Amino acid sequence: MTTPAVDARPTSPLVARAEGCWIYDEDGRDYLDGSSGTLCVNIGHGVREVLDAMAEQAGRVCFAHRSQFVNQPALDLTAEIHAVTGHAFREIVYTNSGSEATEAALRLVLHHHAVLGAADRVVVLSQYPSYHGMTAGALGISGHPQRRTNLDALHHTPVSVGTVRPDDPGKAFPELSDWVAAVDRVGADRVAAIVVEPVGCAASGGTVLPEATLRGLRELCDRTGVLLVTDEVMTGFGRTGSWLAHTESGVVADLVTTGKGLSAGYSPLGACLVGHSVLPGRSASDAAVGHTMNGNPLSAAASLAVLRYIVRHNLVERARTTGALLRERLAELAARYPFTGPPRGRGMVWGIRLRQSADGFAAEPLARRLCLVARTCGLIVYPAGVDHHSQSLLVAPPLTLAESELDELVRRLGAALEHITAGEAR
Numbered sequence: 428m429t430t431p432a433v434d435a436r437p438t439s440p441l442v443a444r445a446e447g448c449w450i451y452d453e454d455g456r457d458y459l460d461g462s463s464g465t466l467c468v469n470i471g472h473g474v475r476e477v478l479d480a481m482a483e484q485a486g487r488v489c490f491a492h493r494s495q496f497v498n499q500p501a502l503d504l505t506a507e508i509h510a511v512t513g514h515a516f517r518e519i520v521y522t523n524s525g526s527e528a529t530e531a532a533l534r535l536v537l538h539h540h541a542v543l544g545a546a547d548r549v550v551v552l553s554q555y556p557s558y559h560g561m562t563a564g565a566l567g568i569s570g571h572p573q574r575r576t577n578l579d580a581l582h583h584t585p586v587s588v589g590t591v592r593p594d595d596p597g598k599a600f601p602e603l604s605d606w607v608a609a610v611d612r613v614g615a616d617r618v619a620a621i622v623v624e625p626v627g628c629a630a631s632g633g634t635v636l637p638e639a640t641l642r643g644l645r646e647l648c649d650r651t652g653v654l655l656v657t658d659e660v661m662t663g664f665g666r667t668g669s670w671l672a673h674t675e676s677g678v679v680a681d682l683v684t685t686g687k688g689l690s691a692g693y694s695p696l697g698a699c700l701v702g703h704s705v706l707p708g709r710s711a712s713d714a715a716v717g718h719t720m721n722g723n724p725l726s727a728a729a730s731l732a733v734l735r736y737i738v739r740h741n742l743v744e745r746a747r748t749t750g751a752l753l754r755e756r757l758a759e760l761a762a763r764y765p766f767t768g769p770p771r772g773r774g775m776v777w778g779i780r781l782r783q784s785a786d787g788f789a790a791e792p793l794a795r796r797l798c799l800v801a802r803t804c805g806l807i808v809y810p811a812g813v814d815h816h817s818q819s820l821l822v823a824p825p826l827t828l829a830e831s832e833l834d835e836l837v838r839r840l841g842a843a844l845e846h847i848t849a850g851e852a853r
């Protein structure tokens with residue numbers, strides 16, 4: 428019997444180690460982490476305090492199931508999350524990822540309405556474009572056609588029928604009038620929740636949901652009994668220059684999904700922040716149930732150390748000041764090329780729009796090619812967008828980025844853009 432040949436060559440460099448804003452491969456090449464991985468490593472790599480906290484916790488206990496024990500790191504983490512979010516939420520439901528946080532939010536939304544005698548409220552309205560995760564429920568409500576390819580059988584449910592598109596495909600996000608029309612079309616008594624990303628990242632490349640739209644959505648939800656969910660998996664815990672991006676509008680969501688920056692990539696962790704209005708008088712953690720590893724002591728200890736590091740080093744404030752400088756420098760760079768638009772975003776997440784024809788995008792998205800070229804120039808950046816309208820390059824380095832590193836980031840990105848201009852722009 429012949430064994431089929433397998434191409435085992437790695438398509439990416441083999442990572443060896445990482446420190447601060449830098450990643451090194453096995454051949455000793457350095458890469459500036461210009462996107463914090465996937466907007467995850469907000470405090471930078473290899474932070475000693477976090478590694479020490481993890482080692483200490485690992486020496487005590489790595490796993491104890493939440494149905495059998497409470498654990499101190501999770502208790503302390505819950506207190507820390509309440510403190511940094513101004514006690515705006517009642518309960519924290521832990522998960523292992525952002526996708527699972529979305530699933531937890533969806534379960535809580537459906538339980539909430541069923542308990543209130545409105546079990547017919549099952550439609551979730553979400554933004555187009557958007558991304559809420561790869562699990563069935565989360566992808567089902569995502570406005571991200573590429574990631575759903577071949578998977579519709581998993582995702583067509585009553586919950587998933589309500590992606591709200593802008594009335595004009597050239598617009599980045601739906602406007603308040605589009606949301607009101609969608610609620611009217613479905614019928615307010617059938618809508619369970621509205622889910623939005625306050626700053627859209629992977630799907631819309633730094634598109635900021637206007638504060639007036641967010642406030643309008645809050646009013647719409649209050650008027651109709653619909654729950655407002657904000658997805659802060661990419662934006663939460665400092666990335667945009669505030670602990671939660673959506674609260675900058677003065678609005679507080681009923682449920683907030685988080686992940687990534689919560690543990691900054693040190694150990695898998697997500698969380699759904701549950702507001703006072705949701706399932707009144709009941710335990711959200713009991714209702715959401717969850718997975719074996721949720722809230723495990725090791726991830727909780729890592730995350731607690733991460734949040735304390737952010738507080739101690741004023742990284743939320745720093746995201747605003749360094750972010751303003753980064754925006755300015757990226758705007759100067761983008762203005763030099765016909766295929767790059769002005770950066771969109773907030774704090775330390777900026778999306779540079781990439782202009783490419785629909786045909787060119789279908790053949791090979793420029794964002795993906797640019798990211799590969801950037802990596803050969805020693806810079807990691809992240810491709811975003813679901814079509815040629817939203818296609819962008821996400822620049823979102825750790826919040827700890829030093830000014831000299833910012834200069835180096837812009838220099839390496841400039842080199843990548845020159846390569847594209849020299850031979851590759853289509």
Ligand SMILES: Cc1ncc(COP(=O)(O)O)c(C=O)c1O
Nearest residue numbers: 524525526558559560660661686
């Ligand atoms: C806005 C948003 N929500 C949810 C997710 C899913 O998170 P995870 O990959 O941790 O499951 C992501 C991941 O990129 C995201 O960007």
